[in-house]
Amino acid sequence: MSMERSRRSRFTNVAPTAGEFTVAVLLAGVFFFLITPLVVQAIAGWATSGTLALPNGHLLEAYGGLLRGRFGVGLADGVADALPSDAVMWMLTLLGEVLVLGAAVVLGMWMRDLTGTGSRHGLATPTQAAQALGLPRLRKSAAVIRPDLYARTGRRTPVGSK
Template structure:
C-alpha cells in the first residue's frame, strides 16, 4: 500500500449520499403517513371503549375503509360501533398528520446539523473562529500547510510519478 493511497483512503467521505437519505426519508414518510390514521383510530377507540384497538389481521380492510372515508373497518364490531363520527376522527387524523410532519421537520433539521459537511461538530472551524483562535498573522504564515492546494510554495519539487 502506497502512502498516497492510504492518505486518499483516510480522507474518503463515507457518509451516505443525498440519494440514500432521500430514499430513507421518503420510505419513513410514507410509513408514518399510512400508519397515522390507524394510530389515531386506535387512540380514539382507547378513549371511547377502554382499549387500544388496531385492525389485527384486517389491515387491508382497514385501509379500504379509510379510502372510502370510513373508520372502524377491520375492528371488532363493538369497538367500531363505539367510535365517534367519521368527521371527528378525520379532524383528529389531520391533527395527527400535522404533528407527525412537525416532528419530521424537527428531526430532519437535527439530522442536517449532525451530518452537514461544515460546522464545529465536524472538526472544522469557520474562518472567523480560526482567526480568533490562532490570529491572522499565524494563519497567513501557515497558509501553505493549512491549504496546500490554494497556497502552494513556489520552487517546490514534486516526487517522480506524482502529479
C-alpha cells in the first residue's frame, strides 16, 4: 500500500448514509407511536390507583384492547377499574403523541445540525483560513493542511522508513 493511498483512506467519509438515518428514524417513530398509549395508561394507573398500570405478560391482549378502543385490557381488575374513561384516556394519548412528536422534531433538528449535510463544525471555510493565515502562508502550508490534495511528489524518505 502506497503512502498516497493511506492518506486518502484517512480522509474518506465514514458517516452513515441518509438511507440508514431514514430507516432508524422510521423504526424509532413506529416504536414510540406504539408504546405511547401504554405509557399513558401506566401513568394514569399510577395517578389513580398508586401502581403502574402495565400489562405484564399480556402485551398482545393490551394491544388487542387498544385496537378495539378499550384501555385496561390485560391489567388486574382493580387497576383497570380505576382508570379514567376510554375517551379521557384517548385524549391523554393524543396529548402524549403530540409531546413525543414535538420531542422527536427537536431531537431531529439537533441531530441534523450536528451530523447533517453541510455541517462543518470545527472546519474553516477557505476564505476564513486565508484570513487567519494569510494567503502566502496558506499556499506554502497546503501540503500540511490538506495532504490528500496537495501531496508533494518525489520526496526523499528518511533512511530506514518505508
